[in-house]
Amino acid sequence: MEYKEAKDKFIGTWGALGSLWGINKAMAQIHALLFISPNPLSMEDIMEELEISRGNTSMNLRGLMDWGIVYKVNIPGERKEFFSSEKDVTELSRQIAKERSRRELQPTIKVLKEVSSIKDDGSEKTKELIKQTKAMHELADTADTMMNRIVNQEQNWITKTLVKFLK
Amino acid sequence: MEYKEAKDKFIGTWGALGSLWGINKAMAQIHALLFISPNPLSMEDIMEELEISRGNTSMNLRGLMDWGIVYKVNIPGERKEFFSSEKDVTELSRQIAKERSRRELQPTIKVLKEVSSIKDDGSEKTKELIKQTKAMHELADTADTMMNRIVNQEQNWITKTLVKFLK
DNA sequence: ATAAATTTTCAATTATTTTTGAAATTTTAA
DNA sequence: TTAAAATTTCAAAAATAATTGAAAATTTAT
Numbered sequence: 001m002e003y004k005e006a007k008d009k010f011i012g013t014w015g016a017l018g019s020l021w022g023i024n025k026a027m028a029q030i031h032a033l034l035f036i037s038p039n040p041l042s043m044e045d046i047m048e049e050l051e052i053s054r055g056n057t058s059m060n061l062r063g064l065m066d067w068g069i070v071y072k073v074n075i076p077g078e079r080k081e082f083f084s085s086e087k088d089v090t091e092l093s094r095q096i097a098k099e100r101s102r103r104e105l106q107p108t109i110k111v112l113k114e115v116s117s118i119k120d121d122g123s124e125k126t127k128e129l130i131k132q133t134k135a136m137h138e139l140a141d142t143a144d145t146m147m148n149r150i151v152n153q154e155q156n157w158i159t160k161t162l163v164k165f166l167k
Numbered sequence: 168m169e170y171k172e173a174k175d176k177f178i179g180t181w182g183a184l185g186s187l188w189g190i191n192k193a194m195a196q197i198h199a200l201l202f203i204s205p206n207p208l209s210m211e212d213i214m215e216e217l218e219i220s221r222g223n224t225s226m227n228l229r230g231l232m233d234w235g236i237v238y239k240v241n242i243p244g245e246r247k248e249f250f251s252s253e254k255d256v257t258e259l260s261r262q263i264a265k266e267r268s269r270r271e272l273q274p275t276i277k278v279l280k281e282v283s284s285i286k287d288d289g290s291e292k293t294k295e296l297i298k299q300t301k302a303m304h305e306l307a308d309t310a311d312t313m314m315n316r317i318v319n320q321e322q323n324w325i326t327k328t329l330v331k332f333l334k
Numbered sequence: 335a336t337a338a339a340t341t342t343t344c345a346a347t348t349a350t351t352t353t354t355g356a357a358a359t360t361t362t363a364a
Numbered sequence: 365t366t367a368a369a370a371t372t373t374c375a376a377a378a379a380t381a382a383t384t385g386a387a388a389a390t391t392t393a394t
Contacts, residue, residue, distance in 0.1 A: 003293050006285045010300055013278040020271055022187060024352065035303075038295040043371075053354045058372055079362065079369065087299065089306045104187055111180040118173045126170050128205040133177055135256045136202075191382065210341075220384045225342055246339065246392065335394105342389070352379070359372070364365105 010036060011050075021096060022104075023067075026052055027060040031070065031085055040073040040082035068095045097147050105144045112137035177203060178217075188263065189271075190234075193219055194227040198237065201252035207240040209247045235262045264318045272311045279304035 001009075011032040018028025029050050034041060041049075047057050061083055064070035069092055073082045086092045116133040120126055168176075178199040185195025196217050201208060208216075214224050228250055231237035236259055240249045253259045283300035287293055 001281065001285045003285065003288065003290070003296065006282045006300075007292075007296060009278060010282045010296070013275060017271065017275055020189060026352080036292075036296045036299050038291045054371080055355065055373075056353055059353095062372090081370080089302045093306065104184065108180060108184055111176060114168065115173045115177045118168045118170065121170065123170070124205045125174075125203075129170065129174060129177070129203045132203050132254065133173075139256045139260065193382075221341080222343075222385065223383055226383090229342090248341080338391105338393090340389105340391070343387090344385100345387105346384085348381105348383070350379105350381070352377105354377075355374105357373090357375105359370105361370070362368090364367100 007036065021100065023063065024060070026050070026056050027063050030057065030060050031064055034070060034083060034085035035087070037084075040075065040084040042078075042080040042082050044080070046083070067099055101144055101147055105140060105147070109137065109140045109144060112140060174203065188267070190230065191227070193217070193223050194230050197224065197227050198231055198252055201237060201250060202254070204251075207242065207249035207251040209245075209249050211247070213250070234266055261318050264314050268311055268314055268318070272307060272314070276304065276307045276311060279307060 011029050014032035014035075015025045015029040018025055018031075023031075030046055033046060033049055043054065043057050043061070046052075046061075047054055050057075061070060064085075065072070069086045071084055071086075073084045075082050086095065112133050116130055116137050118126070118130065120130060178196050181199035181202075182192045182196040185192055190198075197213055200213060200216055210221065210224050210228070213219075213228075214221055217224075228237060231252075232239070236253045238251055238253075240251045242249050253262065279300050283297055283304050285293070285297065287297060
């Protein structure tokens with residue numbers, strides 16, 4: 001497999017995978033392109049490489065900056081803006097985990113808490129609703145806490161040992 | 168908040184959240200409904216409760232069975248089929264994690280492996296592609312391994328200690 | 335074997351999401 | 365300040381995904 005084929009394969013796979021973490025194809029592809037590019041790219045570069053429109057490129061670059069995984073880079077002597085992605089995979093996953101917790105997990109936890117706190121009227125269906133949403137709330141809460149600990153680099157000896165152990 | 172409101176809120180939130188783990192609204196809502204229902208429901212029950220068509224219900228119930236989180240339940244004396252969901256949140260997350268690894272993570276890992284194994288032609292862009300996809304491959308591999316260990320209940324003292332510690 | 339009940343399938347429709355492209359806005363250099 | 369360059373915005377168009385509903389297939393009881 002040559003460079004071009006490998007590059008297209010990576011960008012394509014990443015694009016298809018985007019829906020997994022809740023971003024659209026163009027956004028995931030722009031990220032993939034920047035992730036493997038040795039130097040920052042301009043909007044023109046991106047449009048041309050991925051064959052997408054200017055508007056699309058502009059909007060999705062902003063989206064990626066909102067996720068905190070793509071940055072504007074100033075290139076001296078250039079009038080255009082250039083973009084680069086977070087290159088460190090550890091930092092990348094930290095950033096994604098943080099954002100997903102904020103955008104999805106936390107709002108859900110809030111609803112689960114509300115729903116599981118309704119008054120028990122004694123009926124079977126109410127009992128079941130409370131029981132099940134309470135269990136879900138506990139699970140989501142634990143997951144969120146664990147995620148945030150990891151995300152915040154609160155890695156102590158035991159965590160490090162575990163990670164090593166599981167590899 | 169009364170039962171009806173709480174139930175609708177839970178089903179609605181779960182439905183909206185569905186896109187997060189890659190299933191459509193109807194599918195997520197059917198799951199939510201079964202999850203909080205004290206007894207198994209028939210297709211009629213589900214159609215009526217969620218106001219969706221027969222075809223939609225049929226297809227999405229099958230989808231949920233493919234995920235391994237909804238089962239057919241035989242009710243003696245009933246001609247219709249009845250459905251129930253996995254009620255244990257631990258088992259539910261185990262099943263989801265397992266399926267997501269199989270459907271998404273593993274195919275991606277395969278591509279990352281291929282792409283990161285191309286011949287280094289010495290150019291800067293090839294070097295960067297190899298370096299970045301290799302890093303991504305390692306990350307995905309570790310994540311998948313950890314997920315599967317947890318999923319397969321291979322919890323040993325150190326994992327248990329960690330979980331307790333992080334709570 | 336028959337027919338009623340139930341479930342599945344799938345082409346057509348409807349809804350949602352993404353993308354475009356051109357006008358409006360902003361930025362930059364002189 | 366001006367005007368060219370660059371970027372953003374957003375209504376309209378295109379693409380994609382979900383849903384319907386009725387016909388076909390299957391299951392069940394007699």
